[in-house]
Amino acid sequence: MRLSELFTKTRKQVPTDETSRNARLLIQAGFIHKEMAGVYDYLPLGVKVLDNISKIIRQEMNAVGGQEVRLTALQSKELWQRTGRWDDKVIDDWFKTKLASGSELGLGLTHEEPLTNLLTDYVSSYKDLPLIIYQIQTKFRNELRAKSGIFRGREFLMKDMYSFARTQKEHEQIYGLIRKAYFKTFKRFGIGDLTYLTFASGGIFSKFSDEFQTLTESGEDNLYLDERKKVAVNNEVYNANVLHELGLKKEQLQQKKAVEVGNIFSLGTKYSKVLGLEFTNESGQREPVIMGCYGMGVSRVMGVLAEVLSDEKGLVWPLEIAPAKAIIIKLGENQMVNELSEKLYKGLTTAGVEVLYDDRDLRAGKKFADADLMGIPYRVVISEKTADQGKYELKRRTQAQVRLQDYNGILKVLTGKTVGKLSNHS
RNA sequence: CGGGGUGUGGCGCAGUUGGCUAGCGCGCCGCGUUUGGGACGCGGAGGUCGAAGGUUCGAGUCCUUUCACCCCGACCA
Numbered sequence: 001m002r003l004s005e006l007f008t009k010t011r012k013q014v015p016t017d018e019t020s021r022n023a024r025l026l027i028q029a030g031f032i033h034k035e036m037a038g039v040y041d042y043l044p045l046g047v048k049v050l051d052n053i054s055k056i057i058r059q060e061m062n063a064v065g066g067q068e069v070r071l072t073a074l075q076s077k078e079l080w081q082r083t084g085r086w087d088d089k090v091i092d093d094w095f096k097t098k099l100a101s102g103s104e105l106g107l108g109l110t111h112e113e114p115l116t117n118l119l120t121d122y123v124s125s126y127k128d129l130p131l132i133i134y135q136i137q138t139k140f141r142n143e144l145r146a147k148s149g150i151f152r153g154r155e156f157l158m159k160d161m162y163s164f165a166r167t168q169k170e171h172e173q174i175y176g177l178i179r180k181a182y183f184k185t186f187k188r189f190g191i192g193d194l195t196y197l198t199f200a201s202g203g204i205f206s207k208f209s210d211e212f213q214t215l216t217e218s219g220e221d222n223l224y225l226d227e228r229k230k231v232a233v234n235n236e237v238y239n240a241n242v243l244h245e246l247g248l249k250k251e252q253l254q255q256k257k258a259v260e261v262g263n264i265f266s267l268g269t270k271y272s273k274v275l276g277l278e279f280t281n282e283s284g285q286r287e288p289v290i291m292g293c294y295g296m297g298v299s300r301v302m303g304v305l306a307e308v309l310s311d312e313k314g315l316v317w318p319l320e321i322a323p324a325k326a327i328i329i330k331l332g333e334n335q336m337v338n339e340l341s342e343k344l345y346k347g348l349t350t351a352g353v354e355v356l357y358d359d360r361d362l363r364a365g366k367k368f369a370d371a372d373l374m375g376i377p378y379r380v381v382i383s384e385k386t387a388d389q390g391k392y393e394l395k396r397r398t399q400a401q402v403r404l405q406d407y408n409g410i411l412k413v414l415t416g417k418t419v420g421k422l423s424n425h426s
Numbered sequence: 427c428g429g430g431g432u433g434u435g436g437c438g439c440a441g442u443u444g445g446c447u448a449g450c451g452c453g454c455c456g457c458g459u460u461u462g463g464g465a466c467g468c469g470g471a472g473g474u475c476g477a478a479g480g481u482u483c484g485a486g487u488c489c490u491u492u493c494a495c496c497c498c499g500a501c502c503a
Contacts, residue, residue, distance in 0.1 A: 012452060012464070013438045017495050037495065091503055110503050144427070144501055152502085220502095295503095331462065365463035372463090383462070 001044070001324070002345075003358045003370075006030075008043045010370050020218060022303040023149025025315055029373045031306075031323075038146020038154040042299075045374065048323035048354070049302050050157060053189070054136050056320060057159050057296060060185045064177050066132045066161060071114050073138060075106035079113050083274050093141040095154075107140035112293065115162055116271045119289075126166050126281050129289065130174060134161030136298060148218060150303035151259055161294040164272075166279065171290040175266065178294050182212055182262050189301060190318035194308060195261060198223055199246060200234035209265035212296075216308050219259035226252050261301055267291040315375025316397055326414055327356040327376040329367045331383035341382045344392065344410060351415045372397065380410060 008030030018024050018034070026032045031046035042050060058068065080086035086106070088094060095107040108114070115133060123129060139158045146154055163178065165171035179197075186195040191214050198211040198221075213223055213232060222235035226248050233242060233253070243250060269288040272278065277289045309316045319325060326348065330341040345357040356376060358367050364383075371379050381393040381402075391404045394413065405413065 009453085010464095011437065015437070015495095016439095017432080019496065034495095085503075093502070112503090141503075145499095147497085363461055363463085363465065365461095365465085367464090368462080369464045381462080385462075 001356055003356060004360045006044060006356075008045065010373050018149060020147075020149035020151070020307075021310070022151065022218070022307040025306050025310055025373075026150070026303070029315055029375070031315075032150065038143060038152065040150055040153060040299075045323040046302070049305075049317065049321055050298060052321045052323075053298050053301050054157075054159070056188050057136065057185060057298065060181045060188070061132075061134050061159070061161060064132060064174075064181045066134045069115075069133055069135050070137060071108070071111050071118070071135055073108045073140065075108050075114065077104045077106065079117055079275075080106060083113055083271060085113070093143055095140045095142045108137070109139055109141045110293075110295075111135070111137075111160055112162065112267065112271045112291070113275065116275045116277050116291070119164065120275065120277050123164070123277060123279055123289065126279050129164055129166050129279055130170055131164040132161060132174065132178070133164070134159060134294070148220065148259075148303075150299050151218070151220070153299070156300065157298040158300075159296040159298055161296075162267075163292040163294070164277070165290045165292070166281070166287070168290060171266065171292060175264070175292050178264060178292070179210060182264065182294075182296070185296070186212060186214075186261065188318075188320060189305065190309060190321070191261070191301075191304060196223070196225060196230060196232045196258070198232040198234050198258070198260075199237060199242065200263075201236045209263060211260050212262035212264075213258035214261050214304050214308065215256050215258045216304065217257050218307055219257040221258050221260055223256050223258050224248075224253040225256045227254065228252065232256070232258070259300070259304055259307075260297075261304055262294075262296040264292065264294040267293050310375070311398075313369075314373030317375040317377060319377045322354075322375065322377050324354045324356040324376055326353070326378035326380055327358060327371045327374070329358045329364075329371060329379060329381045331364050331367070331381060333361075334384055334387070336387040337382050337384060340387050340390070340392070340407075344380065344382070344407065347407070347411060348414060351411065353414050355414075378414065 010030055011028050014024045014028045018027060026046065027034065030043055031049065033041040033043055035041055077086055085091050093109060097105050097107065099105060136157065136159045138155060140155055143152060143154050146152055150156070163171065163174045165174055183192070186192050195212050195214045198213040200209055200211045211234060213221060223232040224238050225232040231246070233246065233248065269290055272288040272291055278286045279289060281287050305317065305321065306315055309318070328341055328345055330337060341357070341359065345355065348355045358371065375397060377397050379395045379397065386393060386404060390406055392410050393402045394405050394410060395402045
């Protein structure tokens with residue numbers, strides 16, 4: 001993408017109606033635009049980030065056998081009434097609307113009901129199970145108070161996955177597998193070291209639900225963290241009994257703030273029983289399916305990355321997530337410089353490398369500042385200084401030193417195996 | 427939903443006890459000089475002062491109502 005054609009612009013000043021670091025940076029760099037409280041538009045660079053996060057999630061969820069679907073956002077009142085979750089007294093953050101005919105609809109905030117109901121059409125035998133099904137979809141929640149930028153919005157992108165097992169043992173096996181996949185996913189996001197498995201309230205059939213909490217001062221959850229054991233207890237369930245059960249010692253816990261980036265829990269047969277999702281087992285008897293639920297906030301992860309990986313110059317995206325691997329900065333107008341820049345831009349694009357090309361007629365300082373603000377992992381500068389030797393200057397976002405490389409050298413770094421070996425964040 | 431704060435060109439802000447043509451910075455347009463870390467000069471364009479109603483000779487400024495946004499709290503499938 002040529003920056004001369006990109007419609008978004010960076011800003012020197014940030015709107016003061018945002019105080020959260022993630023929203024300020026993302027607005028300043030032109031990744032998102034605020035529509036109203038808790039509701040944000042995703043602009044070209046922001047969409048790329050969401051797509052890259054989603055891509056990693058897809059890879060990891062597919063790796064454990066997940067099948068992707070896309071269910072409707074519009075929800076039938078009758079279906080949710082069957083599980084007792086239509087009532088505003090039960091779920092207070094529904095967005096509800098009406099068909100032209102007058103009948104009520106809800107905007108989906110989670111999808112246990114429709115997916116369970118849908119599967120009754122396809123699951124009838126033990127041979128049809130187990131199943132792991134997920135989607136990445138916009139969710140709507142009528143939060144009383146939106147806060148913390150894109151951490152808690154009223155409309156947000158989420159991965160929600162559901163497992164369907166024949167036996168409790170099989171369920172636990174799947175649950176463990178997915179828990180592992182979650183760790184791997186957060187590691188690939190670049191927040192593995194900051195993300196802790198956290199015991200919390202909320203599970204209906206398990207005593208605890210597993211939350212994945214990323215440490216940050218701007219988080220809204222309070223944890224008691226055992227750094228050695230890599231586990232934490234949510235303030236909600238923190239008491240002497242819980243500590244005893246988990247084998248944690250009060251003296252070894254630190255109090256920390258964190259934001260929940262994932263939450264997984266067992267559902268048992270709560271929904272399958274009510275909605276009639278049953279299968280016939282080997283001995284010909286009907287049994288309800290045992291379910292689990294696995295959430296991960298895609299847009300929230302984007303906010304967390306903006307929040308925790310950024311520095312005083314702006315955003316710092318991990319290589320796999322950045323809207324572009326590299327930004328080519330052309331300095332000055334001269335034939336050699338133009339030719340080298342165009343050649344590299346075309347070469348990288350042809351090689352399938354996502355790259356930004358700053359071909360704008362601006363001063364160097366502005367271009368450098370923008371590249372830093374946008375958090376692009378690699379910066380390639382082309383100017384008169386090195387063009388006559390056919391050299392490019394290569395610099396990482398997080399490092400100070402500059403390396404001189406020729407065309408092939410750059411291509412190798414940005415397309416080759418070398419890329420994977422370099423750490424995302426230093 | 428309770429408490430606190432804020433709404434003035436695209437963005438950031440100033441605007442005195444009510445007073446004259448509503449200012450400043452950034453950004454934007456034109457010209458020139460510049461050109462490796464957010465350049466400078468000159469000249470421009472751009473405003474229903476969140477909205478509605480009221481008081482007044484006169485309202486950005488005072489009163490009433492209302493909407494929106496932010497923060498703290500409660501809530502959070």
